[in-house]
Amino acid sequence: MTTLLLAEHSNGALNEATAKALTAALALGEEVHVLVAGANSGDVCTEAAKLDGVAKVLHADADVLEHHLAEPVAALMLSLADNYNTFVAAATTTGKNIMPRLAAKLDVMQVSEIIKVVDATTFERPIYAGNAIQTVQTSDAKKVITVRTSTFAAAEAGGNAPIETVEAAGGSEISAFVGEELSQSDRPELASAKIIISGGRALGSSEKFQEVIVPVADKLGAAIGASRAAVDAGYAPNDLQVGQTGKVVAPELYIACGISGAIQHLAGMKDSKVIVAINKDEEAPIFQVADYGLVADLFDVLPELEQAI
Amino acid sequence: MKILVPVKRVVDYNVKVRVKADESGVELANVKMSMNPFDEISVEEALKIKEAGKAEEVVLVSIGPKQAGETIRTGLAMGADRGILINTDENVEPLAVAKLLKAVVEAEEPGLVILGKQAIDDDSNQTGQMLAALLDWPQGTFASNVEVADDGVAVTREVDGGLQTVKLALPAIITTDLRLNEPRYATLPNIMKAKKKPVDEKTVADYGVDISPRLKVLKTTEPAGRQAGVKVASVSELVDKLKNEAGVL
Numbered sequence: 001m002t003t004l005l006l007a008e009h010s011n012g013a014l015n016e017a018t019a020k021a022l023t024a025a026l027a028l029g030e031e032v033h034v035l036v037a038g039a040n041s042g043d044v045c046t047e048a049a050k051l052d053g054v055a056k057v058l059h060a061d062a063d064v065l066e067h068h069l070a071e072p073v074a075a076l077m078l079s080l081a082d083n084y085n086t087f088v089a090a091a092t093t094t095g096k097n098i099m100p101r102l103a104a105k106l107d108v109m110q111v112s113e114i115i116k117v118v119d120a121t122t123f124e125r126p127i128y129a130g131n132a133i134q135t136v137q138t139s140d141a142k143k144v145i146t147v148r149t150s151t152f153a154a155a156e157a158g159g160n161a162p163i164e165t166v167e168a169a170g171g172s173e174i175s176a177f178v179g180e181e182l183s184q185s186d187r188p189e190l191a192s193a194k195i196i197i198s199g200g201r202a203l204g205s206s207e208k209f210q211e212v213i214v215p216v217a218d219k220l221g222a223a224i225g226a227s228r229a230a231v232d233a234g235y236a237p238n239d240l241q242v243g244q245t246g247k248v249v250a251p252e253l254y255i256a257c258g259i260s261g262a263i264q265h266l267a268g269m270k271d272s273k274v275i276v277a278i279n280k281d282e283e284a285p286i287f288q289v290a291d292y293g294l295v296a297d298l299f300d301v302l303p304e305l306e307q308a309i
Numbered sequence: 310m311k312i313l314v315p316v317k318r319v320v321d322y323n324v325k326v327r328v329k330a331d332e333s334g335v336e337l338a339n340v341k342m343s344m345n346p347f348d349e350i351s352v353e354e355a356l357k358i359k360e361a362g363k364a365e366e367v368v369l370v371s372i373g374p375k376q377a378g379e380t381i382r383t384g385l386a387m388g389a390d391r392g393i394l395i396n397t398d399e400n401v402e403p404l405a406v407a408k409l410l411k412a413v414v415e416a417e418e419p420g421l422v423i424l425g426k427q428a429i430d431d432d433s434n435q436t437g438q439m440l441a442a443l444l445d446w447p448q449g450t451f452a453s454n455v456e457v458a459d460d461g462v463a464v465t466r467e468v469d470g471g472l473q474t475v476k477l478a479l480p481a482i483i484t485t486d487l488r489l490n491e492p493r494y495a496t497l498p499n500i501m502k503a504k505k506k507p508v509d510e511k512t513v514a515d516y517g518v519d520i521s522p523r524l525k526v527l528k529t530t531e532p533a534g535r536q537a538g539v540k541v542a543s544v545s546e547l548v549d550k551l552k553n554e555a556g557v558l
Contacts, residue, residue, distance in 0.1 A: 067473070071448070097450050097451075100435035101448065102442070104404060104407055104438070104439035105442050112432070112435060113432065122527065128326045133529070135527040135530070136525065137525045139524075139525065175447035175477050177473070178463060191469075220558075232487065237471065244429065247469070253558070274555045287537060292547055292550055294547055301544050304544040308545060309558060
């Protein structure tokens with residue numbers, strides 16, 4: 001049997017999360033087909049077809065699929081379900097929204113946010129904000145899996161898979177897209193950035209957040225993140241939140257500025273290769289996971305850091 | 310309209326759990342338990358909708374051991390009207406929870422079910438979506454704003470790229486994210502009042518749902534540890550270490 005991987009994309013471009021989830025899907029040991037569900041998403045199919053290891057791309061193109069709402073996408077995947085025994089998606093907000101809906105329809109217990117494929121039915125996944133790792137084995141006839149992409153390397157290009165058209169399967173009567181406010185930024189995305197600089201409550205205001213964090217991020221070509229406290233206080237938008245219930249990241253370098261290091265924040269960044277903590281409270285828990293700690297006022301040292309790099 | 314809010318009893322969010330030495334799970338003895346924080350947000354949102362005159366009754370349901378009754382009382386003290394406790398000492402997976410909730414929905418016929426987007430113990434983030442699927446209802450997950458109107462509900466969702474707003478026909482499922490509201494504290498008079506509010510005790514058998522687990526937990530282990538590194542004295546020392554020692558600049 002075959003694995004169906006749901007592509008993460010913006011209709012215009014394939015998201016790198018797909019190539020990372022593909023690595024996990026291939027580790028299951030079966031042929032992988034990629035499903036591109038969207039509207040005017042032909043370019044995404046071309047990109048997906050080039051990923052090494054993809055055997056076939058299925059393309060469902062319809063207005064109802066444009067915004068990747070759970071109802072029509074889950075209905076589409078269900079209509080294809082007889083041909084597949086495993087369904088995989090990146091654990092993005094899109095994947096998390098759609099996959100449990102499919103799983104329940106298939107009467108399957110989803111395995112959420114796997115960080116390792118042990119064998120075709122056994123997986124490791126974090127629980128309790130990553131303070132414990134559970135090894136679970138599924139006994140369901142079909143498998144539904146979401147993948148924590150920060151722990152899998154992206155599959156390389158090099159393939160040339162055929163693209164096949166499939167029909168959308170409805171599911172549009174009960175929900176409708178109204179609008180969206182997407183952050184416009186030339187910065188790298190949090191999920192794939194090599195360097196991330198994050199700000200916490202100590203920034204004190206959204207103006208200070210802009211004034212102090214942004215110049216260093218610009219200089220480093222870094223993505224910007226934030227702690228929950230900073231997002232709740234309105235210093236930074238929600239899509240920057242790093243943590244247990246926000247984004248989980250693992251860059252080469254993570255610079256935490258004015259972040260105390262609550263368990264929930266550490267859950268989102270402790271797999272970073274190198275962690276730097278800048279905080280004036282030397283007792284802050286963030287220092288317990290930091291490779292390099294600087295006990296100082298971030299308003300003093302961040303401008304200095306900008307000059308020094 | 311009636312609003313149903315499922316609430317889960319979980320290890321308090323301030324507790325750093327410890328893995329048992331025999332790898333059979335995490336240590337839950339003598340650990341502080343609380344209502345799942347996302348469920349508190351759900352209760353608050355249901356109460357706000359009721360206070361705005363758009364719902365008549367807020368019903369809580371919890372699935373778990375006897376002590377989950379305390380979690381229901383917490384929500385009743387916030388202002389919910391009554392509770393249903395489905396008593397079981399088994400570990401109930403999200404799919405089975407969704408099946409039990411479906412049975413409760415069929416009996417109670419709410420116009421909205423508001424759930425937390427995830428429980429902070431197993432971090433599955435599934436139950437609301439699964440319940441929506443089983444009922445064939447629309448779903449507005451990860452909500453940061455909810456507007457109930459006569460012809461449906463508009464839900465603004467926190468998504469990876471920012472915010473997305475969807476309009477759902479009623480009845481509908483909503484799952485809550487952190488920015489939706491700030492849950493109220495229960496006042497002492499309301500805590501006293503909550504003791505007199507009705508809580509129905511049920512069993513899994515009452516609903517005829519098979520809750521046998523589909524996932525077998527082979528072991529539970531400590532994550533790879535991270536050692537604290539060194540303190541640097543200045544920005545120049547930091548930049549030097551990042552360039553020459555860590556090689557990341």
